[in-house]
Amino acid sequence: MQNPKRILVAPLNWGLGHATRCIPIIQALLEHGHQPFIASDGVALSLLQKEFPELPSFELPSYKITYAEKGKNFKMKMIWDSPKVLKAMAKEKKAVKRLVKEQGIDGIISDNRLGAYYKKVPCVFITHQLNVLSGNTTWMSSKAHQKIIKKFDACWVPDVAGKPNLTGKLGHLKKSKLPILYLGPLSRFEKMDLPQKYDLMVLLSGPEPQRTLLEEKLFTELQGFEGHILFVKGKIEAQQTTETITLPKGSITLYNFMQSKALQQALNQSEKVLCRSGYTTVMDLAKLEKKAFFIPTPGQYEQEYLAKRIEKQGLVPYCKQEDFTLDQLDRIKDFDGLTQFVSDIDYFDLFALFSKVKENSEPTSTSLST
Incomplete structure (x- = not known):
């Protein structure tokens, strides 16, 4: 030592x-x-x-x-x-x-x-x-x-x-x-062999007001989603809160935030992930070998570059925030998903x-x- x-x-x-x-x-x-x-x-x-x-x-x-x-x-x-x-x-x-x-x-x-x-x-x-x-x-x-x-x-x-x-x-x-x-x-997560619980996980982060703008847009667009959604807002508050909303063909379970252990489990239990293309998120998804869809923060050159580069490699699709609609998620199946680097x-x-x-x-x- x-x-x-x-x-x-x-x-x-x-x-x-x-x-x-x-x-x-x-x-x-x-x-x-x-x-x-x-x-x-x-x-x-x-x-x-x-x-x-x-x-x-x-x-x-x-x-x-x-x-x-x-x-x-x-x-x-x-x-x-x-x-x-x-x-x-x-x-x-x-x-x-x-x-x-x-x-x-x-x-x-x-x-x-x-x-x-x-x-x-x-x-x-x-x-x-x-x-x-x-x-x-x-x-x-x-x-x-x-x-x-x-x-x-x-x-x-x-x-x-x-x-x-x-x-x-x-x-x-x-x-x-x-x-x-x-x-x-670098990732705080480990890949785990767990049964699928969520059809889609939404994972938000980033400075305001863009975090809230994306939250509001996604909540509206995902009303027609068929299946179970876990929606983590990325709002770090004194107490964790959770709420489940019934959709016409599924449900949304909302959390204000999750700590690492719970987040690791939830990500491993999710079929696909919808999130920003921030580099730490990219590293986490690669470690967990997830299929995903990226929405870069508007105007942030780094996230736009990463999203374009990863889509060009055939790994994860993306679109601009203003262009996102529910049917964009259908594109995920045509991409390989991220894989981890040893x-x-x-x-x-x-x-x-x-x-x-x-x-x-x-x-x-x-x-x-x-």
């Missing part, structure tokens, strides 16, 4: 994907005797607090990320909000520095939190977007993101290095001096980074008992 370390795990609060893919990382830290500390904000923090109620957790300044109501305005709103994000990053850096000193943090794992970095301890950045797609400004947004990544001691990409892979040009650079390490796809992550080697002492570093804890 390595010398136990105190590791701050800080996912971005942008939907639930960054937080959920940190779950296997946190579990691995615990299995290797380390002490994880959780830091985030909003629903990402709430989700991890529910998954790991015994772990210390801290709230970081919010980036206050919301989507434009119309996809065509997505980039303009991101540009408009950028001063707000930069201000939050500056506050985040101060908050992280304070946490490192007060809690004796030995290392940081940031999942896309740009300011979750402190130069005096080893820092890791998790991302599947080495290239940040933004239309005609992709080159600029990618270079800006890579400049931030360069500050970190390692960049962990949750995909495989060669072909075939899940991220395509998002997670692969032709030439790079970045300290990149490919982990293989990857064996050596967490012992990964976590060895946190045993290295950086130049000009301040003394931090050398064991969990200090």
Whole structure:
């Protein structure tokens, strides 16, 4: 066993994907005797607090990320909000520095939190977007993101290095001096051999208002569905709620949210899945080898790219949000579905980074008992 370390795990609060893919990382830290500390904000923090109620957790300044109501305005709103994000990053850096000193943090794992970095301890950045797609400004947004990544001691990409892979040009650079390490796809789930209970599972996530807009559209369109639907809204609230609604030819069971164990079982019990094409969801569905249908978040270039790429490969069909109708689901049968990539992550080697002492570093804890 390595010398136990105190590791701050800080996912971005942008939907639930960054937080959920940190779950296997946190579990691995615990299995290797380390002490994880959780830091985030909003629903990402709430989700991890529910998954790991015994772990210390801290709230970081919010980036206050919301989507434009119309996809065509997505980039303009991101540009408009950028001063707000930069201000939050500056506050985040101060908050992280304070946490490192007060809690004796030995290392940081940031999942896309740009300011979750402190130069005096080893820092890791998790991302599947080495290239940040933004239309005609992709080159600029990618270079800006890579400049931030360069500050970190390692960049962990949750995909495989060669072909075939899940991220395509998002997670692969032709030439790079970045300290990149490919982990293989990350998922909190395991494939299970369970009897089918649901004909369709709807799984929502993502910032508002687009999450609510899709929820409302799908609830209307699915009224004519023949069979049993499990509809998970992705709204992390204090208490779990459930409701069953009878349809003319089936039923919808509604949950505001599900925690990992229940969600894993429900996904394994579902014949097909209707969801966004966020990368964490793609990794989860590949691990479970599911058939699915994707609706990318309007205007989000990354999700649109993934959905188009995966459809072109003959794996999962997709359509734009405004074009979705019930009969679109009939297309699923003509596609192969996602299959898992076998990857064996050596967490012992990964976590060895946190045993290295950086130049000009301040003394931090050398064991969990200090």
